[in-house]
Amino acid sequence: MSIATSLSERIAAAIPRGVSVPIPILAHHASGAEIWDADGRRYIDFAGGIAVLNVGHRHPNVIAAVQAQLEAFTHTCFGVVPYEPYIKLAERMNQIAPIAAPTKTIFLTTGAEAVENAVKIARHATKRSAIISFTGGFHGRTLMALALTGKVNPYKAGFGPFPADTFHAPFPDAYRGGSTEKSLAALETMFKSAVEASRVAAIIIEPVQGEGGFSVAPFEFLRELRELCDRHGILLIADEIQTGFGRTGRMFAIEHAGVEPDLITIAKSLGGGFPLSGVIGRAAVMDSVAPGGLGGTFAGSPVSCAAALAVLDVFRDEHILERAEKQGALIRSRLHAMRDQFPIIGDVRGLGAMLAIELVRDRASKEPAPELASRLAVRASEHGLILLTAGIYSNVIRILAPLTASPELTDEGLTILERTLTDLR
Numbered sequence: 001m002s003i004a005t006s007l008s009e010r011i012a013a014a015i016p017r018g019v020s021v022p023i024p025i026l027a028h029h030a031s032g033a034e035i036w037d038a039d040g041r042r043y044i045d046f047a048g049g050i051a052v053l054n055v056g057h058r059h060p061n062v063i064a065a066v067q068a069q070l071e072a073f074t075h076t077c078f079g080v081v082p083y084e085p086y087i088k089l090a091e092r093m094n095q096i097a098p099i100a101a102p103t104k105t106i107f108l109t110t111g112a113e114a115v116e117n118a119v120k121i122a123r124h125a126t127k128r129s130a131i132i133s134f135t136g137g138f139h140g141r142t143l144m145a146l147a148l149t150g151k152v153n154p155y156k157a158g159f160g161p162f163p164a165d166t167f168h169a170p171f172p173d174a175y176r177g178g179s180t181e182k183s184l185a186a187l188e189t190m191f192k193s194a195v196e197a198s199r200v201a202a203i204i205i206e207p208v209q210g211e212g213g214f215s216v217a218p219f220e221f222l223r224e225l226r227e228l229c230d231r232h233g234i235l236l237i238a239d240e241i242q243t244g245f246g247r248t249g250r251m252f253a254i255e256h257a258g259v260e261p262d263l264i265t266i267a268k269s270l271g272g273g274f275p276l277s278g279v280i281g282r283a284a285v286m287d288s289v290a291p292g293g294l295g296g297t298f299a300g301s302p303v304s305c306a307a308a309l310a311v312l313d314v315f316r317d318e319h320i321l322e323r324a325e326k327q328g329a330l331i332r333s334r335l336h337a338m339r340d341q342f343p344i345i346g347d348v349r350g351l352g353a354m355l356a357i358e359l360v361r362d363r364a365s366k367e368p369a370p371e372l373a374s375r376l377a378v379r380a381s382e383h384g385l386i387l388l389t390a391g392i393y394s395n396v397i398r399i400l401a402p403l404t405a406s407p408e409l410t411d412e413g414l415t416i417l418e419r420t421l422t423d424l425r
């Protein structure tokens with residue numbers, strides 16, 4: 001029995017199949033942008049634990065900050081006995097948030113929890129109930145986050161009914177015929193046919209869809225959305241859980257559009273590998289909730305907050321935003337060259353170092369090729385590269401390499417991707 005088979009069998013026997021593990025590799029140790037298994041096989045990590053490791057695995061400064069925090073204390077619950085790392089991190093987030101008005105920040109643990117809290121805050125602040133999200137969007141696996149998610153399989157199917165008063169507008173997905181005009185028209189139709197604008201608390205959007213397949217919202221659309229929200233007293237929530245923390249070359253992707261959201265959800269790379277999420281928002285909106293209405297036992301763990309403070313320092317000291325732009329340019333040029341070579345690549349898209357290829361059976365019909373995407377990911381792992389799929393049709397390969405990866409290592413990973421595409425021909 002091969003190691004991979006026995007590992008798959010143990011996983012299948014002990015863990016529900018809803019926790020999908022398409023590539024059976026057992027992590028032994030990791031550093032920077034590389035992971036090794038117990039047999040010493042090395043993998044270049046283009047997944048980053050799903051966008052969590054923008055500063056790489058076990059960045060020494062993050063580990064040192066965590067070790068120092070472990071020596072001091074690991075948990076008090078912020079609402080019981082507050083601590084400095086949470087307060088300091090909130091102060092720093094308020095400084096870097098792309099919102100001109102005074103802001104406040106709450107910390108939680110997971111991305112879905114941040115989305116749930118953003119919705120709660122928006123409802124409390126506006127005294128309205130409806131929330132609009134977008135087709136193809138992903139906001140998490142808890143029930144309200146799922147209600148807002150715009151991909152049925154495998155996320156929503158069988159889990160309903162979902163909380164009421166959520167509506168999906170079409171995301172302006174340029175590759176599949178979407179546009180700013182069409183999405184704006186659909187929102188106007190929605191206000192006529194489904195929900196009156198005066199009852200909408202918030203519109204939530206990922207500036208670049210993550211699980212949805214790295215479709216970039218046109219900057220013009222984000223600006224129009226801001227204007228529409230202002231016109232109707234609706235709050236704009238930027239879900240920056242996957243785009244955030246430098247992935248697109250700006251700390252927050254919405255900065256590219258010059259748009260100020262009212263609320264921003266953050267998670268993933270915020271904690272540098274430790275579980276941490278948050279909601280940043282205009283102070284007037286955040287303070288609408290009465291004391292005790294927000295929080296959680298583990299929300300804003302001191303260990304994770306200490307890690308996040310170190311992550312922010314790494315961003316400053318190691319010029320991570322500039323490196324993201326350089327990494328993005330390198331990946332983009334190689335992906336374009338691959339598109340010239342491989343007709344199964346229908347589209348190359350993304351922003352900064354958040355880049356993807358969409359695989360199709362035929363470029364003219366754009367018929368999605370999900371089985372090729374999953375075969376590519378499995379085959380690439382055999383060659384030593386970890387890749388993630390995405391997309392409403394599960395036919396997208398997305399790249400989320402640590403932004404600290406050297407150009408040489410990034411290039412090596414891309415060469416494996418190219419070789420794997422050749423295997424599939």
Ligand SMILES: Cc1ncc(COP(=O)(O)O)c(C=O)c1O
Nearest residue numbers: 110111112138139140210241242
């Ligand atoms: C944009 C976005 N929002 C929310 C989430 C949910 O985050 P979590 O899995 O930490 O609950 C994700 C996770 O992939 C995401 O990409």
